[in-house]
Amino acid sequence: MKVDDIKRICVVGAGTMGSQIAQQCALSGYDVVLNDVNDELLAKSIAGNRAILTRRVDKGTMTKEELEAALGRVAPISDLEKAAGEADFVFEAIYENRQAKRELFGKLDEICPPHTILASNSSTMVISSLVEGIKRKDKAANTHFFHPVLVMKLVEVVKGQWTSEETAQICYELAKRIGRTPIMIHKEITSFVVxxxxxxxxxxxxxxxxxxxxxxxxxxxxxxxxxxxxxxxxxxxxxxxxxxxxxxxxxxxxxxxxxxxxxxxxxxxxxxxxxxxxxxxxxxxxxxxx
Ligand SMILES: NC(=O)c1ccc[n+]([C@@H]2O[C@H](COP(=O)([O-])OP(=O)(O)OC[C@H]3O[C@@H](n4cnc5c(N)ncnc54)[C@H](O)[C@@H]3O)[C@@H](O)[C@H]2O)c1
Missing domain, CATH: 1.10.1040.10 (N-(1-d-carboxylethyl)-l-norvaline Dehydrogenase; domain 2)
Incomplete structure (x- = not known):
C-alpha cells in the first residue's frame, strides 16, 4: 500500500484528541468516520469542532463554505463495524487504558480490510504492547499527536518491534498530508521523545x-x-x-x-x-x- 491509497480514515475515540485528529484529516480533504461509544458523545465532539472552526471564520482565516465542507467530511458513526469496516487507515484515540486499547485493536483486526493500517495515539504505550494478539502486527504503529491537534504541528511516528518499514513510512507521509510535521522514532520506547x-x-x-x-x-x-x-x-x-x-x-x-x-x-x-x-x-x- 501507498499513502495515495488512503481514501477513507476512521478515528476511534471522539474525545479531546480524536475529535481534532478527525477534523484535521477532514480539513486536508480526507473523508473521515469518527467513532465513539454513543451518539451523544459524537454530537458533542462535532459541536466542539464547529465552535473551533467558527472562530477561524470570525477571524477571516476560513470561509463559511470551507467550514461546512470540512465538518461535512466527518461522519459520526457509533457502530464500530460500520465505522471501521471500509477504512484504509484507523487512528485509535480512546482512553489511556491498556486493556481497552488491546481489546479495540483485536476488534479492529477482525473488522478492517486486510490492508488497513492501525495507529495508536497513546501518550505512553508502545504499539507492540497493544497489538501482541493481532494478526497484522506489521501494519500497526504509534502516531502520537499533541494537544490541541488543530494547532500543534508535531506527530511522533514510532516504529514498533513488528512495524514494517512500509507502514512506518505511510504513517509519516500521512502526517505530512494532513498538514502536520512528523518525526520518526526508529525504535520503540515508552513515552517517546517529547x-x-x-x-x-x-x-x-x-x-x-x-x-x-x-x-x-x-x-x-x-x-x-x-x-x-x-x-x-x-x-x-x-x-x-x-x-x-x-x-x-x-x-x-x-x-x-x-x-x-x-x-x-x-x-x-x-x-x-x-x-x-x-x-x-x-x-x-x-x-x-x-
Ligand atoms: N489529552 C491530551 O493532551 C493527549 C495528548 C496526546 C495524546 N493523548 C492520548 O490520546 C488518547 C485519548 O486521549 P483524550 O485526552 O482524547 O481522552 P478523552 O478521555 O478526552 O477521550 C477518549 C474518548 O474515547 C472514547 N472511548 C473509550 N473507549 C472507547 C471504545 N472502546 N470505542 C470507542 N470510543 C471509546 C470515550 O468515550 C471518550 O470520548 C489517550 O491514549 C491519551 O494518552 C492525549
Missing part, C-alpha cells in the same frame, strides 16, 4: 519547588525567559490537567520502576484536593481570580 524530555524537565522543576529553592511562578518565568519555552512546566501541567500528569507518571513508574518518575508530593497534594489545573479553576495557579 514526553520523556518534558518529564525530566518537569520533575526537576517540581523538585526545586518542593524543596523551597524557588516558587512555581518563578520557575515558570525562568523556563520561559531563560529557555525560550512558551509555557513554564507548572503552567503546562495546569493546562494539560494535573490528574493526567499524575496518571502518566504513575503508569510510567509502574512500567519501568524508575524512581525519579514517581509523582512528587506537590502534585499528589493538589490532585487529592481536587485541584486539577485550568479545568477545575485551580492548580498551581488560581484561574478563578481572572
Amino acid at each position: 514526553n520523556r524530555i518534558l518529564a525530566k524537565l518537569s520533575q526537576e522543576a517540581f523538585w526545586l519547588a518542593e524543596n523551597g529553592y524557588a516558587t512555581p511562578r518563578d520557575i515558570d518565568t525562568a523556563v520561559k525567559l531563560g529557555l525560550g519555552h512558551p509555557m513554564g512546566p507548572f503552567e503546562l501541567a495546569d493546562f494539560s490537567g494535573l490528574d493526567i500528569l499524575y496518571n502518566a507518571r504513575q503508569q510510567r513508574y509502574k512500567e519501568t520502576g524508575e524512581e525519579w518518575v514517581k509523582p512528587s508530593q506537590l502534585l499528589i497534594d493538589l490532585v487529592q484536593a481536587g485541584h486539577l489545573g485550568r479545568k477545575t479553576g485551580k492548580g498551581f495557579y488560581d484561574y478563578e481570580k481572572k
Whole structure:
C-alpha cells in the first residue's frame, strides 16, 4: 500500500484528541468516520469542532463554505463495524487504558480490510504492547499527536518491534498530508521523545519547588525567559490537567520502576484536593481570580 491509497480514515475515540485528529484529516480533504461509544458523545465532539472552526471564520482565516465542507467530511458513526469496516487507515484515540486499547485493536483486526493500517495515539504505550494478539502486527504503529491537534504541528511516528518499514513510512507521509510535521522514532520506547524530555524537565522543576529553592511562578518565568519555552512546566501541567500528569507518571513508574518518575508530593497534594489545573479553576495557579 501507498499513502495515495488512503481514501477513507476512521478515528476511534471522539474525545479531546480524536475529535481534532478527525477534523484535521477532514480539513486536508480526507473523508473521515469518527467513532465513539454513543451518539451523544459524537454530537458533542462535532459541536466542539464547529465552535473551533467558527472562530477561524470570525477571524477571516476560513470561509463559511470551507467550514461546512470540512465538518461535512466527518461522519459520526457509533457502530464500530460500520465505522471501521471500509477504512484504509484507523487512528485509535480512546482512553489511556491498556486493556481497552488491546481489546479495540483485536476488534479492529477482525473488522478492517486486510490492508488497513492501525495507529495508536497513546501518550505512553508502545504499539507492540497493544497489538501482541493481532494478526497484522506489521501494519500497526504509534502516531502520537499533541494537544490541541488543530494547532500543534508535531506527530511522533514510532516504529514498533513488528512495524514494517512500509507502514512506518505511510504513517509519516500521512502526517505530512494532513498538514502536520512528523518525526520518526526508529525504535520503540515508552513515552517517546517529547514526553520523556518534558518529564525530566518537569520533575526537576517540581523538585526545586518542593524543596523551597524557588516558587512555581518563578520557575515558570525562568523556563520561559531563560529557555525560550512558551509555557513554564507548572503552567503546562495546569493546562494539560494535573490528574493526567499524575496518571502518566504513575503508569510510567509502574512500567519501568524508575524512581525519579514517581509523582512528587506537590502534585499528589493538589490532585487529592481536587485541584486539577485550568479545568477545575485551580492548580498551581488560581484561574478563578481572572
Ligand atoms: N489529552 C491530551 O493532551 C493527549 C495528548 C496526546 C495524546 N493523548 C492520548 O490520546 C488518547 C485519548 O486521549 P483524550 O485526552 O482524547 O481522552 P478523552 O478521555 O478526552 O477521550 C477518549 C474518548 O474515547 C472514547 N472511548 C473509550 N473507549 C472507547 C471504545 N472502546 N470505542 C470507542 N470510543 C471509546 C470515550 O468515550 C471518550 O470520548 C489517550 O491514549 C491519551 O494518552 C492525549
